[in-house]
Amino acid sequence: MEPDAVRRVGREPHGSSDDPDVVDFSANTNPRVPSGVRDVYADALDAARTYPVEPPRAYREAAADYVDCAPGDVVATPGGLAAIRLAVEVSVTAGDDVLVPAPSFAEYAREVRLQGANPVFVPHDEVLDADPDEYALAVVCNPNNPTGECYDADALRAFADACADAGTTLLVDEAFLGFTDQPSLAGRDGVVVARSLTKLFGLPGLRAGFAAATGDRYERLAAARRTWNVGAPALAVGEHCMRDEAFVADTRRRVREERARLRDALAERFAVAPSDAPFLLLDVGDRGVEEVVTRARERGVAVRDATTFRGLDSHVRVAVRTREENDRLLEALDV
Template sequence: MNPEAVADVDRVPHGGSEDTSRLDFSANTNPDRPPGVAGVYESALSDATRYRDDFSAFTQAAASYVNCDASMVTPVPGGLAALRLAVAVTVSSGDRVFIPEPGFSEYAREVKLQGGIPVGIAHDTIVTADTTPNDIAAVIICTPNNPTGDCIDPEVIDAFRQRCIETDTTVIIDEAFMDFIDAPSMAGARGTIVARSLTKIFGLPGLRAGFAVADGVLGDRLESARPTWSLSTPAAAVGQYCLTQDDFVRATRERVSTERERLRTALETEYTIFPSDAPFLLLGVDTTVSAIADRSPTTKTDAVDALLAHARENGIELRDARTFETLDAHVRVAIRRPHENDRLLSVLLED
């Protein structure tokens, strides 16, 4: 991290509400958890009385989960920690890094903390970007993209990866939402660092467990740079357990796919809905939305403000997507359980 850069970098907004009285559609975490998690966590507490840096069981479970060799897996406390580690071992002061727009605000922040220069590229064209300039240190890809939800064809990513190898450009791939899709991970592919999180699919954001995957020199850098004791003992135990819960993952994928389509069909009568393979939908808000008609918004900004306020008044928290670069009149909604999604529809489509 570049000490001189820290003072000029601000924290960025995220989804997630601490108000438990509201139904939270702003965070993209699974509202369900694998059965048996509490017992695993409690059992691990007895081992938490001593220092432990052997994560071999966790890394083996992670490797099986994404189909790579266990030696390529670096355990970290969450997907964001994986992203920070990936950027730290690839970006130097003055380096340019391509990041997707719209995209997760932390990408630019992490690049800036290293003294690098984030360069926004349209999220759906970033895999065709020209990396031939010598100062392009890395390209960050998010698939499925946050906040649009669209997934990039793995074959297209692979072809781009091979071009980046020729220019010595590292491809950092955020696969935080890949768990919701039956598609191959890029974990272990040469020239890439893949960041994975257990937060989303397993519904445990407070656990802080995830991992990064890289081969060769990149993998060695990650392992050397990671903090000692980079996972708590309970996080490693619960993470290992969750990564073996195939039936839970399969059931979650089916529920999210079904409910996402149901919400899309219902909401597209009032909102512009972006195609999504993720556990959320991005909604474009117009001034004519019936749910906010009584407030008579005159601009799209007014319309988003009115919709967010309307939702809060009815016990629901939405994500203000204007915090994502290039979005000016959008909200993002998570896909939750059927009865909770019914509640969302009743509020967003209220006349």
């Protein structure tokens, strides 16, 4: 990191509530977890009495099967954001320009600034039309957060090819791709994929994820990665979760059905953006974001104030949870 930049760059706001008296729709995490997680975690505590195996072979093999790449492409990280930071650190130097979608996850721009580099914001739905030759790194969030839509798979692959031809690393954040049937770009030359396990598997406090890349990009990630950067319980639980194909399939089905039901109901009162993700972006219009957020909170529901995303001024974001919880959201929003 660039020392002067570290002193200048602040924190970014995020969703999530630790209030036990509210249902949290502000964070996009699965309300369910795979069966057996508690036992796997408990068993891993014995393994935590020694340092984890380096590199974590079983975890890498599970991750490779999960996204259909080679185990040798996988770099374990403590969460998806750690994978994003690692990719930026090994790809960007002070003064570089980096292509960043907007509105999108604010941590991309923060990580770029921490390197002393310059985020160049492009509308998220135009990012694949940009010329990658102008940037040291290009970032894509698929599906995009907070808008929710996946990019066309063919167009994304074409952009990845254009980045490779230009010698520009493409960082694809696939934190929510596991909720969809779209294939990962893991294993594609010139691409660094960042994956979070905490969203799909409902374990945000576990801090488990990985990056995937090939060739020189993999070598740089692997060299820069801290030794023993993921603890034994997280490795064990992460491996267990990625192997649970039935849980993934059931989650995708439930989210798809509940998202459609929520979207139809919410569209009677708000403008709702199309989404392939486990969340929906609502334009609340004249009702005002503060009023909507406060009123929902008074009724025991936390929703995300999305005005903290670049370019949004009248929006909230809501997660897709269980049917019963979603009904409570609709009631809290007067739908």
